[in-house]
Amino acid sequence: MPNSRPNLRDLSLPEIEALFTQKGLPAFRGRQVFRWLSVAGVDSFQQMTDLPKELRRDLEREFSIALPELARQEVSRDGTRKLALRLEDGEIIECVLIPERDHYTLCVSSQVGCAMGCAFCLTGRMGFRRNLSAGEITSQVLKAQEILSSQGLDKKKPLRNLVFMGMGEPLANYEAVIKALNILLYPKGFDFSPRRVTVSTVGLVPQIRRLGQEIRVKLAVSLHAADDQIRTSLVPVNKKYPLEEIIKACKSFPLKRGWRITFEYVLLAGINDSLVQAQRLAKLLRGVPAKINLIPFNEAPSLPFKRPDDKTVLAFQEILMQAGYVATVRQSKGQDIAAACGQLRGVLS
Numbered sequence: 001m002p003n004s005r006p007n008l009r010d011l012s013l014p015e016i017e018a019l020f021t022q023k024g025l026p027a028f029r030g031r032q033v034f035r036w037l038s039v040a041g042v043d044s045f046q047q048m049t050d051l052p053k054e055l056r057r058d059l060e061r062e063f064s065i066a067l068p069e070l071a072r073q074e075v076s077r078d079g080t081r082k083l084a085l086r087l088e089d090g091e092i093i094e095c096v097l098i099p100e101r102d103h104y105t106l107c108v109s110s111q112v113g114c115a116m117g118c119a120f121c122l123t124g125r126m127g128f129r130r131n132l133s134a135g136e137i138t139s140q141v142l143k144a145q146e147i148l149s150s151q152g153l154d155k156k157k158p159l160r161n162l163v164f165m166g167m168g169e170p171l172a173n174y175e176a177v178i179k180a181l182n183i184l185l186y187p188k189g190f191d192f193s194p195r196r197v198t199v200s201t202v203g204l205v206p207q208i209r210r211l212g213q214e215i216r217v218k219l220a221v222s223l224h225a226a227d228d229q230i231r232t233s234l235v236p237v238n239k240k241y242p243l244e245e246i247i248k249a250c251k252s253f254p255l256k257r258g259w260r261i262t263f264e265y266v267l268l269a270g271i272n273d274s275l276v277q278a279q280r281l282a283k284l285l286r287g288v289p290a291k292i293n294l295i296p297f298n299e300a301p302s303l304p305f306k307r308p309d310d311k312t313v314l315a316f317q318e319i320l321m322q323a324g325y326v327a328t329v330r331q332s333k334g335q336d337i338a339a340a341c342g343q344l345r346g347v348l349s
């Protein structure tokens, strides 16, 4: 049954401090609680050992710090883990832990379902169900850390990178995502480095501009086509925010020295994988500090697209590299457990 007590995990540090002050408690108690909420494995006020016992009891009566429940975990042959989490209202979200050379990356969800309806994406097919709260976003990180530490996996490879590329369009849930980012970057809490956190968008122009003004994290833009006609057929929101406007917003997005914007490009056979498209893409991104990530499509029975052959993928990449771009081909991980890009569906089938 959903818990009616407000969940403190949904509050930012200033909000927790203000709440404590309102109650006549010193603000530092709020900071203590906030820090505890970023420690994996802490799911009860009783574990907050530097708080007076009476305060722990009072907090317990009034607030919740409940975490989502791990509904299922699937482990791929390549070590990728897909975690299905059950939220308090019974909705299921998925996040994906990806092993890299010396760390793990967590692909985080920001919504249950998605309203953007990208043609090649299974999450898009679900439609939009609801936004996640800030606490539901940060809880994915805690659950992932808990799983890694329970198996001693975090010793060799700690969770260091976060990419907001799971279910949902992060910038369509702007307020909660910004709050979650602030919580995750807080140095005395989760302490993620801004250069290891990437927010991905299909190109919501006003929110890209806001994000650049309000927080320093990396940006990834899901482009998938270099002309408006093809892009609108794949990513319907392109009608509202066409390529020219997206590129303009990217050019003015503030980047730290050495940072680039990542442009994701799902390669679909016969749709957007021609050499002419590669040349157009090279031209489109001129003047943007760009890194291009090519993703050969992960075929799914319910989607009408095909993966291009390796020769086509390499020829596409070659044109971009010759034009001076860093262009990588993403080796999709977790394909055998439907955890690769565009495959998250939030169902426990």
Ligand code: SF4
Binding pocket: 114, 115, 116, 117, 118, 121, 122, 123, 124, 125, 166, 167, 168, 169, 202, 342
């Ligand atoms: S690709 Fe991203 S933005 Fe598009 S429908 Fe899927 S989850 Fe939504």
